[in-house]
Amino acid sequence: MRVVDLIKKTDSTAFSFEVLPPIKGTGIEKLYDTIETLLEFDPKYINITTHRSEYVYKDLGNGLFERNRLRRRPGTVAVAAALSNKYRITTVPHILCSGFSREDIEYELLDLQFLGITDLLVLRGDKAKHESTFTPEPNGPSHAIELEEQINNFNNGVFVDGSPIKITRTPFSYGIACYPEKHEESPNLDQDIYWLKKKVEAGAEYAVTQLFYDNKKFFKFVEKVREAGIDTPIIPGIKPFRKLSQLTVVPKTFKVDIPQELALEALKCQTDEEASQLGVEWCINQCKELINYGVPSIHFYSVGAVDSIKQVAKVIY
Numbered sequence: 001m002r003v004v005d006l007i008k009k010t011d012s013t014a015f016s017f018e019v020l021p022p023i024k025g026t027g028i029e030k031l032y033d034t035i036e037t038l039l040e041f042d043p044k045y046i047n048i049t050t051h052r053s054e055y056v057y058k059d060l061g062n063g064l065f066e067r068n069r070l071r072r073r074p075g076t077v078a079v080a081a082a083l084s085n086k087y088r089i090t091t092v093p094h095i096l097c098s099g100f101s102r103e104d105i106e107y108e109l110l111d112l113q114f115l116g117i118t119d120l121l122v123l124r125g126d127k128a129k130h131e132s133t134f135t136p137e138p139n140g141p142s143h144a145i146e147l148e149e150q151i152n153n154f155n156n157g158v159f160v161d162g163s164p165i166k167i168t169r170t171p172f173s174y175g176i177a178c179y180p181e182k183h184e185e186s187p188n189l190d191q192d193i194y195w196l197k198k199k200v201e202a203g204a205e206y207a208v209t210q211l212f213y214d215n216k217k218f219f220k221f222v223e224k225v226r227e228a229g230i231d232t233p234i235i236p237g238i239k240p241f242r243k244l245s246q247l248t249v250v251p252k253t254f255k256v257d258i259p260q261e262l263a264l265e266a267l268k269c270q271t272d273e274e275a276s277q278l279g280v281e282w283c284i285n286q287c288k289e290l291i292n293y294g295v296p297s298i299h300f301y302s303v304g305a306v307d308s309i310k311q312v313a314k315v316i317y
Contacts, residue, residue, distance in 0.1 A: 002119060002173045003044070003045050003090065003092060003119050003173070003205070004205040004233065006090060007044060007235070007296045007297040008296065010297070012317075013295060013298055013316075015043050015300075015313065016043050016045045016297060016298075017046060017047070017301070017309065018046070018049060018303075019034055019046060019049070019079075019302055019303070020048075020303055021050070021075045021079045022075070022079075034302060034306050035083065035087060038313065039087070041317045042317075044090065045090040045091065045092050045119065046083055046090070047091075047092045048076050048080050048083070048094065080112070080117050084116075090119055091117060091119070092119045092120060092121050093112065093117065093120060093121070094120075095109075095121070095123070095147065097125055097136060097140060097143065097146070097147050098123075098125025098126060099137060099140075100140055101138060103139070104137075104140075105150060106159060106160050109172065112172075113169050113170070118170045119173055119174070120151070120174040122147050122151065122175070122176050122204065123176070124142075134185075144176060144177075144199055145195070148176075148199060148203055148204065149202065152202070152203055155168075155172055173205055175204055176206075176208075177207065177210065178208070178209050178210070178221075178234065179192055180209050180218045181256050183255075193224055193225055194228075196228075196230060197228050197229065206233040206234075207232060208237050208299050209221075209234065210255075210256065211238060211239045211250075212237070212238075212256050213250075213256065213257070213258055213262055213286070215286055215290060215293075219293065221234075233297070234295075235298070237300075238283060238287065238298055238300055239300065239305055240276075240279040240309060240312060242275065242304060242305055242308060243272045244275045246258075247267075262282055265282075276308060280308050283308070283312045284315050284316060287316045291316065
C-alpha cells in the first residue's frame, strides 16, 4: 500500500521514522535494534536515507595524487529489502540526484522493482563536500523535478535511452521534501513554494518537511502552501533536541532557527542529559500541538535520538 494511502487510512495521526544504513564495515544489527525500539508505536513506514559517493585523494609520494571513490554508507536498496522482509513494514528508500547519473538511477529503480519496493522519497540531495554549489553527475539530473520525470517515464514503460520496458510492474509512487523555513538555496519562501507546487504537479503525492522546532513557522508554511493550491499531505519532520552543542550545530547544519524560548531554557542546562530531557518535553508539546492542528502523520528523524523519540511516542501515541 502506498505511503499516501497508509497515512490517509489511519484514524489517528500516523507514526513513521527515518534511519541511516549501517556505516561501511559494520553490521545491520544496530539498525534492527533501532527498529525494534520503535515498533510498539505501529510505524506505517520507515524511510532509509542514502548518500552520494565522495572522493578521497591518496598521496602517491611523487607529487601525484590518486582519486578514489568512497561510500561510507552503502546499501540503501539492500537495507530497504531487509527491513521490508523482516518486519513487513513499508520501506521508503531515498532516491537522489546528487552523485548519480540517470543510468545509475535506472538500475536502482530496476533493483527496487524486482524486490517489490515501490515507495520512494525523491530528493536532489546535498552538494559534495568539495563543491561550492551543487553540480550534477555527467548525464545526471540537476533537480528533483528532473528525477521525477525519469521515474514517471519508467512508470510509463520507457528507459532513459528511449527504449521500451517490455514487462511493467507496480508503478513507483513517491514523496518529496519541503522546507517550512525555505531551502537554503532559495531566494525566498514564495519561490520555494512555487517549486514545491511544480513537483506536486509532476506527480509527488505528499511532502515531508525538513526538521523544525517552531510550530508557528510550520503552520504559516502550510497556510501559504494551501493558498498556492497545493492540497497534498504535508508531513512534519521532527527531531527532539538532544545536546547543548545543537544550539549552534542545528542552525548551521539544517538552516533552521531554534525558537528563543527553547534556546533560553537550553542555556540553563548544565549537562547534555538535562538538555535531552528538555528536548523531550519540548517535542511532546510540539507534537501535541501538531496533532491538534490535524497533521496526518508525524515523521521522526531517529539518528542519535532513538531513546528520546521513544519517550515522546509513549506520551503521544
